[in-house]
Amino acid sequence: xTLPPLAQAAIxxxxxxxxxxLMVAYVTLLERKFAARMQSRIGPYYVGWPHGWLQPIxxxxxxMLKEDVVPAAADRWVYNLAPIAFLxxxxxxxxxxPFAPGLGVADLNIGIxxxxxxxxxxxxxxxxxxxxxxxxxALISAMRAVNQIISYDLPFIFTALVPVVLAGSxxxxxxxxxxxxxxGWFVFRAWGLGVLALLAxxxxxxxxxxRVPFDILEAESELVAGFRVEYSGMKFALIQLGEYxxxxxxxxxxxxxFLGGWLGPxxxxxxxxxxxxxxxxxxxxxxxxxxSFVRIRVDQILAISWKLLLPLSIVLLMAAAFAVAWSGGARx
Amino acid sequence: MTVETxxxxxxxxxxxxxxxxxxLTKNLFHAVLYLAVALVATGVVFLLLxxxxxxxxxxxxxxxxxxxxxxxxxxxxxxxxxxxxxxxxRHVVNGAIVSAAVFVxxxxxxxxxxxxxxxxxxxxxxxxxxxxxxxPYAVTLELLGVLLVxxxxxxxxxxxxxx
Numbered sequence: 001x002t003l004p005p006l007a008q009a010a011i012x013x014x015x016x017x018x019x020x021x022l023m024v025a026y027v028t029l030l031e032r033k034f035a036a037r038m039q040s041r042i043g044p045y046y047v048g049w050p051h052g053w054l055q056p057i058x059x060x061x062x063x064m065l066k067e068d069v070v071p072a073a074a075d076r077w078v079y080n081l082a083p084i085a086f087l088x089x090x091x092x093x094x095x096x097x098p099f100a101p102g103l104g105v106a107d108l109n110i111g112i113x114x115x116x117x118x119x120x121x122x123x124x125x126x127x128x129x130x131x132x133x134x135x136x137x138a139l140i141s142a143m144r145a146v147n148q149i150i151s152y153d154l155p156f157i158f159t160a161l162v163p164v165v166l167a168g169s170x171x172x173x174x175x176x177x178x179x180x181x182x183x184g185w186f187v188f189r190a191w192g193l194g195v196l197a198l199l200a201x202x203x204x205x206x207x208x209x210x211r212v213p214f215d216i217l218e219a220e221s222e223l224v225a226g227f228r229v230e231y232s233g234m235k236f237a238l239i240q241l242g243e244y245x246x247x248x249x250x251x252x253x254x255x256x257x258f259l260g261g262w263l264g265p266x267x268x269x270x271x272x273x274x275x276x277x278x279x280x281x282x283x284x285x286x287x288x289x290x291x292s293f294v295r296i297r298v299d300q301i302l303a304i305s306w307k308l309l310l311p312l313s314i315v316l317l318m319a320a321a322f323a324v325a326w327s328g329g330a331r332x
Numbered sequence: 333m334t335v336e337t338x339x340x341x342x343x344x345x346x347x348x349x350x351x352x353x354x355x356l357t358k359n360l361f362h363a364v365l366y367l368a369v370a371l372v373a374t375g376v377v378f379l380l381l382x383x384x385x386x387x388x389x390x391x392x393x394x395x396x397x398x399x400x401x402x403x404x405x406x407x408x409x410x411x412x413x414x415x416x417x418x419x420x421x422r423h424v425v426n427g428a429i430v431s432a433a434v435f436v437x438x439x440x441x442x443x444x445x446x447x448x449x450x451x452x453x454x455x456x457x458x459x460x461x462x463x464x465x466x467x468p469y470a471v472t473l474e475l476l477g478v479l480l481v482x483x484x485x486x487x488x489x490x491x492x493x494x495x
Contacts, residue, residue, distance in 0.1 A: 113385065121391060153397075
């Protein structure tokens with residue numbers, strides 16, 4: 001018996017959605033443990049044995065039980081809809097990611113464009129929250145976010161397009177299958193272009209996710225918690241979930257574009273596990289930067305983007321195009 | 333009715349309602365949010381027409397880019413905290429007449445053109461579009477690029493003049 005395609009798609013989406021939420025919950029635990037180790041602490045330990053395995057579940061339960069406070073002066077509709085408008089794009093980006101050949105919700109032929117387009121919508125929810133709270137810290141945070149996103153969207157898109165040019169396809173599964181063979185991952189290929197593109201991708205990702213050292217929009221010392229300062233309980237949980245889902249989605253995309261996705265030694269069923277390990281590696285690189293550097297100023301953030309990262313990413317993209325054209329369609 | 337038909341009417345209703353809300357709402361920030369809804373709904377129409385590439389571009393450029401820049405402009409020009417900023421639509425009647433005229437013209441054009449032939453085979457749209465942009469339309473594309481650079485330089489000039 002085979003189900004109709006619509007039901008199949010719905011079941012696949014349901015499974016991926018729940019897997020993503022579970023992964024996001026445990027990625028927060030991973031980050032807390034990692035950060036704790038970097039600071040010679042132990043991190044979450046007592047909830048669940050051993051090493052705080054139940055901490056994310058406890059956090060989720062706690063946030064669900066908290067009182068939901070709506071500021072009296074808030075723009076009610078905008079304030080209440082903002083967490084949803086923020087979460088939906090962040091989760092939707094997983095729709096096109098293939099976790100193994102044929103294992104995913106939808107392997108579109110414009111896969112990467114869909115990813116970039118949907119993740120650009122995240123900003124709408126962000127400034128809905130910043131504006132709707134009617135709080136000056138939240139509003140300043142939203143302004144800074146707009147500033148930063150205008151600056152870092154272009155380098156992010158251009159560096160993500162380098163593997164597209166090298167693979168000659170926008171379909172994510174074809175980008176992976178173009179990276180087969182020993183040292184076939186794009187990070188090793190094209191005479192160092194791949195490594196540079198991966199580095200630029202990581203910097204642009206950290207900036208686009210508003211993490212340290214680019215986290216001026218939630219700088220605790222001046223803006224308390226940025227655009228989410230007024231949120232509590234489940235709405236706060238939704239915003240956190242969205243943020244971590246976005247980071248995890250970008251890590252998966254990075255692993256897919258530069259590190260060969262599900263390719264790896266061993267039988268084919270190991271593919272999703274390789275992919276997950278690579279994505280966690282990219283996530284830990286981002287986390288490593290987060291816990292090693294200090295926050296930089298607004299003008300420094302903008303200067304890095306417009307004077308360094310944007311020209312670099314354009315040059316990389318053009319160099320990749322030249323490399324492909326020069327080799328006449330052969331592997332570079 | 334197929335799923336596509338139901339989807340189309342739903343999206344069309346959302347698109348129409350949000351577009352009207354953009355011009356009729358009093359709160360300028362709400363107008364921007366309705367604009368975002370309208371732009372995303374337009375993208376979904378492209379998706380229903382089986383053109384996922386246009387859907388992606390619509391979301392990336394309009395819903396992601398244009399809305400961000402409009403919000404940026406509002407935040408830079410209006411008073412931020414305190415009283416709500418309002419928009420007042422003048423010439424509502426004149427605007428309605430113009431849009432009705434455009435609607436009649438488009439419908440007339442569509443009726444004259446007749447029903448399109450049903451599409452049976454779908455070539456790779458993306459590759460076709462790419463070849464068209466560097467082939468027959470290469471000069472047009474370059475001219476558009478020059479136009480955008482000119483607009484950018486003009487914006488910088490006017491921003492400088494204020495100092």
